[in-house]
Amino acid sequence: xxxxxxxxxxxxxxxxxxxxxxxxxxxxxxxxxxxxxxxxxxxxxxxxxxxxxxxxxxxxxxxxxxxxxxxxxxxxxxxxxxxxxxxxxxxxxxxxxxxxxxxxxxxxxxxxxxxxxxxxxxxxxxxxxxxxxxxxxxxxxxxxxxxxxxxxxxxxxxxxxxxxxxxxxxxxxxxxxxxxxxxxxxxxxxxxxxxxxxxxxxxxxxxxxxxxxxxxxxxxxxxxxxxxxxxxxxxxxxxxxxxxxxxxxxxxxxxxxxxxxxxxxxxxxxxxxxxxxxxxxxxxxxxxxxxxxxxxxxxxxxxxxxxxxxxxxxxxxxxxxxxxxxxxxxxxxxxxxxxxxxxxxxxxxxxxxxxxxxxxxxxxxxxxxxxxxxxxxxxxxxxxxxxxxxxxxxxxxxxxxxxxxxxxxxxxxxxxxxxxxxxxxxxxxxxxxxxxxxxxxxxxxxxxxxxxxxxxxxxxxxxxxxxxxxxxxxxxxxxxxxxxxxxxxxxxxxxxxxxxxxxxxxxxxxxxxxxxxxxxxxxxxxxxxxxxxxxxxxxxxxxxxxxxxxxxxxxxxxxxxxxxxxxxxxxxxxxxxxxxxxxxxxxxxxxxxxxxxxxxxxxxxxxxxxxx
Amino acid sequence: xxxxxxxxxxxxxxxxxxxxxxxxxxxxxxxxxxxxxxxxxxxxxxxxxxxxxxxxxxxxxxxxxxxxxxxxxxxxxxxxxxxxxxxxxxxxxxxxxxxxxxxxxxxxxxxxxxxxxxxxxxxxxxxxxxxxxxxxxxxx
Numbered sequence: 001x002x003x004x005x006x007x008x009x010x011x012x013x014x015x016x017x018x019x020x021x022x023x024x025x026x027x028x029x030x031x032x033x034x035x036x037x038x039x040x041x042x043x044x045x046x047x048x049x050x051x052x053x054x055x056x057x058x059x060x061x062x063x064x065x066x067x068x069x070x071x072x073x074x075x076x077x078x079x080x081x082x083x084x085x086x087x088x089x090x091x092x093x094x095x096x097x098x099x100x101x102x103x104x105x106x107x108x109x110x111x112x113x114x115x116x117x118x119x120x121x122x123x124x125x126x127x128x129x130x131x132x133x134x135x136x137x138x139x140x141x142x143x144x145x146x147x148x149x150x151x152x153x154x155x156x157x158x159x160x161x162x163x164x165x166x167x168x169x170x171x172x173x174x175x176x177x178x179x180x181x182x183x184x185x186x187x188x189x190x191x192x193x194x195x196x197x198x199x200x201x202x203x204x205x206x207x208x209x210x211x212x213x214x215x216x217x218x219x220x221x222x223x224x225x226x227x228x229x230x231x232x233x234x235x236x237x238x239x240x241x242x243x244x245x246x247x248x249x250x251x252x253x254x255x256x257x258x259x260x261x262x263x264x265x266x267x268x269x270x271x272x273x274x275x276x277x278x279x280x281x282x283x284x285x286x287x288x289x290x291x292x293x294x295x296x297x298x299x300x301x302x303x304x305x306x307x308x309x310x311x312x313x314x315x316x317x318x319x320x321x322x323x324x325x326x327x328x329x330x331x332x333x334x335x336x337x338x339x340x341x342x343x344x345x346x347x348x349x350x351x352x353x354x355x356x357x358x359x360x361x362x363x364x365x366x367x368x369x370x371x372x373x374x375x376x377x378x379x380x381x382x383x384x385x386x387x388x389x390x391x392x393x394x395x396x397x398x399x400x401x402x403x404x405x406x407x408x409x410x411x412x413x414x415x416x417x418x419x420x421x422x423x424x425x426x427x428x429x430x431x432x433x434x435x436x437x438x439x440x441x442x443x444x445x446x447x448x449x450x451x452x453x454x455x456x457x458x459x460x461x462x463x464x465x466x467x468x469x470x471x472x473x474x475x476x477x478x479x480x481x482x483x484x485x486x487x488x489x490x491x492x493x494x495x496x497x498x499x500x501x502x503x504x505x506x507x508x509x510x511x512x513x514x515x516x517x518x519x520x521x522x523x524x525x526x527x528x529x530x531x532x533x534x535x536x537x538x539x540x541x542x543x544x545x546x547x548x549x550x551x552x553x554x555x556x557x558x559x560x561x562x563x564x565x566x567x568x569x570x571x572x573x574x575x576x577x578x579x580x581x582x583x584x585x586x587x588x589x590x591x592x593x594x595x596x597x598x599x600x601x602x603x604x605x606x607x608x609x610x611x612x
Numbered sequence: 613x614x615x616x617x618x619x620x621x622x623x624x625x626x627x628x629x630x631x632x633x634x635x636x637x638x639x640x641x642x643x644x645x646x647x648x649x650x651x652x653x654x655x656x657x658x659x660x661x662x663x664x665x666x667x668x669x670x671x672x673x674x675x676x677x678x679x680x681x682x683x684x685x686x687x688x689x690x691x692x693x694x695x696x697x698x699x700x701x702x703x704x705x706x707x708x709x710x711x712x713x714x715x716x717x718x719x720x721x722x723x724x725x726x727x728x729x730x731x732x733x734x735x736x737x738x739x740x741x742x743x744x745x746x747x748x749x750x751x752x
Contacts, residue, residue, distance in 0.1 A: 380648050422648070460666045462649075462659070463746035471650045475659045475666040482645040483661040 006095065009047045013092045016040040020085050029073040037081065038067045044088070056091050059084060126219065129179060136172050140456045143169055144479020173456070182222050184262040184269070185213030190226075191233050195258065198237045205255045206241050208233075212262035217269050221343055221363055225271070228339040232273045232359050233258065235333060240277035240357050250354060252276065268345070268490065274358040280351040282308040289314065309349050313337045336361060341464055362490070364459070364473070372486060374453040374478070375435060375446070378422040383457060383476065383486040384435060390443060390505065391436040392519070392539055393587030394569035397428045397447060403497045409434045409445040412586065417500050418445025419492065433539055433569055434587075439493035442502025446492070452538040455479055459486050469495055521571055521584035523555035524564050528589070531573065531582075538572050539588055540581075545570040550581040620728075622701030622736055623684060626673035628717055629701060629736050631728065636687050636741035643669070643683035643696050655719065656744075660694050670744055671696040672719050689745040704730035708738070 019040045023033055045060035063084045066077050073081075143165050150159040192208055199206040241247075241256030248254060259274045286300040289311050295303065303311075313333050333347070336359065340347040345363030364370070372383040397407035397418060407428035409418040416436055420428045432447040457476035462485075464470075473488035493502065519536050520528045542565075545552060552570065553560040563583045570581040571588055620631035621640070644660040646669045652658065657671045662685060669683075670693055684695045706728035716724045716737060724737045 382647075462666075463668075465746050466649060466652055466656055466659075466668055468653060469650050475647065477661040477664055477666060481661055483647040483659045483666050485647050485649055485659060 006051060009051055010092060010096050012047055013044060013088075016044045017085065017089055017092065020081075024078065024082055024085065029078075031071055034067050034071070034073050037073075038064060041067070053091075053095070056088065056095075059087055059091065063088075124179070126223075129176070130220075133176050133180070136169065136176055140169050140173070140458070144455055145481070146479075148480045170456070180219045181216040182219045183213060184215045184217055184222070184271070185210070187222050187226055187229055187262075187271075188213065188260055190230065191260065194230055194233055195237055198234055199241075199256075202238060202243075204237065204241055204243060206237055206258060207255055208258050208260060210260045215262045215264055215269065217262075218364075221269065224339050224343055225361065225363070228336040228361075229260075229271070229273070231335050232333070232361075233260070236273055236275040236277070236357070236359075240275035242278045246278070250278075268362050268364055271361045271363075272358055273361075274356060276356040279353045279355060279357055280309060280312060280349070282351075285309070285311045309351060312349055313347065333359070337464075341461055343461065345461075346464075346470065370457050370459050370473075370476075370486070372455060372457050372476075373435070373451050374455060374484060375421065375448045375451050377420065377446075377448040380422040381452070381484055382421055383455075383484045384437060384446065385473065385486065385489070386454065388437040388439070388489040389435060390438055391587070391589045392451065392569065393434050393436065393589075394431065394541065394567070394584075395434045395445070395587070396431045397434075399427060399429055400500070403500055406496060406500055407447070409447070411436055411445065414503065416443050416445045417496070417502055418447045419496070420447045421487070431541075433541060437489040437492075438505040439489040439502065441490075441493040441496070442504050444489060444493050444496075444502055446487075449544075450538045450540040451536075457484075457486060471495060519571060520589040521555060521582055522586040523557065524561075525557070526586060527557075529555050529558065531571065536571055536573055540570050540572060542567050542570050542583060545572065545581040550579060552581045552583050554583050554585075618706060619703060620706050620730075620736065620738065621684065621703055622730070622733065623682070623697035624699045624701060625697060626717065626719070627698075628720070629733065630672075630697075630720075630724075631704070631706060631730070631736040631738050632684065632686060632695075632741055634703060637684055638687055638692055639685040640700060641683055641685070642680050643694060644680075646671075655723075657696075662692065662694060665692075667692045667694050668744070668746060669694045669696065672723070673698075673717075686741040686744065688741050688743075691746065693741070693744040693746075695744070702730075702733060704733060704736070706730045706736060706738070709735075 020037060023036050023040070026033065041060050041063045045057055045064065048054075048056040048060060063081060066080050066084070067073075143162060146158070146165065147162045149155075150162050188210055191210075195206055195208045236258050237256075241258070242250070242252075244254045247256065257276045259272070261272050261274075263270050263272075282305055285308050286295070286303060289295040290297050290300045292314075294311070294314060300308075313336075333349075337347040340361050340363055343363040345361065347362075348360045350358045350360065371386040373386055373389055375382055375384055391411060393409070393411040395409035395411060395418075397409055399407045400417070404427050406417050406419055408415050409432075410416075411434060416434070418428055418432075418434050420432075428447045433450060434445040434447055435451065436443050436445050455478055457478070459474040459476050461474045462472055466472075469491070471487060471491040473486040473491070475483055475485050478484050496502075519539070520530045523529055542552075546566070550570070550572065552563045554563045554565070555561075560580075560582065565583055565585040568583055568585040569588050570583055572579065572581050619634045621634050621637050622629055622631045624630070644662060646658040646660050648658045649656070655670045655672050655674075656668050657674055658669050659666045660669050661667075667685065668691075672695075674696075682697050682700050684697060684700075686693050686695055707730070708726045708728045720737060720739070723739045723743050725740045726738045728736045728738050730736050
């Protein structure tokens with residue numbers, strides 16, 4: 001037996017036991033009260049049977065027997081039911097404590113093995129959880145303002161208190177995030193029934209296959225996508241899957257197939273609804289857009305296929321040849337897109353003529369705080385999700401002849417395509433600090449002027465029209481009270497020409513939340529040393545730091561000493577009120593603890609003195 | 613649509629006097645720091661923080677400004693939009709003179725809904741805050 005299944009059953013059982021107790025205490029004895037008791041007992045019995053809880057099933061079966069005669073309840077039957085509910089309550093309590101010895105399902109553990117222990121859980125109102133999360137977010141924003149105050153006043157005690165506050169707020173957020181998580185499969189509990197009913201009504205045969213249901217996501221994501229997914233599935237059954245005869249003529253199996261999958265990439269959840277139907281008729285979409293005066297005839301004629309496909313998301317634009325009673329009123333894909341965008345995500349369609357349609361919905365795994373690096377480039381400031389960041393390096397940029405907006409950076413000897421961040425930055429050339437980020441296409445370098453800070457951002461979605469290139473994950477208010485646009489690494493990768501190949505991301509563990517970020521530098525013997533990112537003011541180029549008159553040092557066997565290279569990246573840090581730069585000839589990395597790959601800690605404290 | 617007799621908030625953009633219905637103005641203040649966007653559709657230039665929320669910023673005549681300019685926070689549908697102005701003008705009662713627009717600057721084409729006169733201040737190009745709605749944008 002799966003622990004998660006048992007936990008779900010126990011949650012459900014608590015609700016039914018509450019319902020049974022309420023019905024028994026209500027004083028009602030009519031047939032309606034009896035029917036309500038029967039419903040609770042019967043549902044519980046089904047759950048107990050599916051988990052092989054024979055003793056519980058048997059007790060519930062007895063309860064049904066008490067009610068089997070129908071009609072009103074008498075004193076005797078009420079008495080027996082109360083005793084029975086007490087017995088069921090006791091058995092459920094034992095299951096919750098992991099004390100029960102009964103699991104008679106033959107293919108499961110031996111009859112005497114104990115049930116998996118289930119950690120005690122309390123039910124909490126979603127609105128209460130949301131209020132707590134809001135308060136935690138406000139706390140994080142206040143912390144940002146305090147950090148800014150500590151920076152401007154250079155108050156070391158305040159800075160220390162802010163650091164501790166930061167750790168507490170981070171733990172609070174992690175706890176709240178965990179409390180909000182639910183398996184994705186809760187999204188599609190209703191869907192097999194929807195497919196079955198709709199296919200039956202349309203005279204079609206359709207199977208629904210699901211995968212990735214164990215992926216855990218923010219409950220608000222589940223809530224926001226549940227209804228739109230029903231629309232998407234109804235669309236797939238109604239408009240996607242062809243009638244059996246058409247499928248036979250096209251040489252396809254008579255039974256249509258809809259594949260519903262969930263997967264995690266970087267910090268996003270990708271849900272796909274793929275059918276093996278006829279695909280979307282793009283000319284019909286163009287025609288419908290003209291009829292609905294969304295487009296002129298000439299405009300529609302010259303609309304490329306991708307833009308025509310995007311029309312399917314327009315409100316009220318049905319793709320069906322005729323409006324059907326079930327889902328052909330054009331309600332559906334626009335609702336899916338609106339829900340995805342309201343979560344800061346996106347919805348896209350892929351269609352192959354005769355081979356089917358895939359709807360891809362991508363949303364952030366969590367709609368809470370997002371840890372991000374604040375980077376600056378060409379006088380502009382942007383945020384980059386920390387979950388996607390892999391490495392920072394100083395590199396020469398070699399423009400690609402076929403793609404002038406892309407250059408090849410060399411990151412620890414490995415070529416990584418890089419782009420300039422910022423509107424006015426122009427083509428990448430010369431040399432720059434390169435922040436390497438993981439994208440759905442592979443690793444991409446962002447050529448920037450420096451990393452100035454790290455903040456937990458409450459990301460707000462941007463309307464799609466404001467971000468036509470799709471490179472923004474949203475926008476947020478920083479601790480200093482100003483706004484910043486959060487870049488979406490996947491969106492940036494999508495702007496690259498298809499011919500530019502991105503190297504694969506070796507560390508595909510980005511979905512795991514980071515514990516502590518620290519920046520690593522190389523010492524003169526190429527040994528890596530780590531400094532908590534909170535102590536780092538920013539990363540800049542050697543020339544910039546030297547021009548600003550910052551005293552520069554290199555790491556020698558764990559201590560600071562004279563610089564040996566007058567090039568590379570410089571980590572600007574503050575130690576005991578002194579600002580200094582640490583030169584790292586091989587670039588700087590961002591690592592996430594505590595599994596720090598053998599990186600040693602560089603101790604920077606008030607006792608610090610540079611080596612002679 | 614602004615109608616005759618309505619009270620409008622006037623402001624200048626590139627030496628043109630513009631007006632927007634007072635009912636559409638949530639607040640007037642100094643424009644907050646504008647975070648740029650990648651290729652936003654004109655006249656949007658970026659986003660700014662306003663009372664803890666991110667609002668889109670509209671600059672009808674973008675150029676370098678030495679000082680933070682004044683800004684009108686407008687109700688555009690359910691959302692707020694920050695509209696950058698060069699100078700703030702008077703609050704005036706207007707009488708529209710023509711729905712047919714003679715010549716309006718290129719940046720105002722599609723935004724100006726009518727031309728009005730107002731006592732003492734002359735011609736005012738009326739704009740509709742709903743032109744900056746983003747969430748329920750039509751396709752195409």
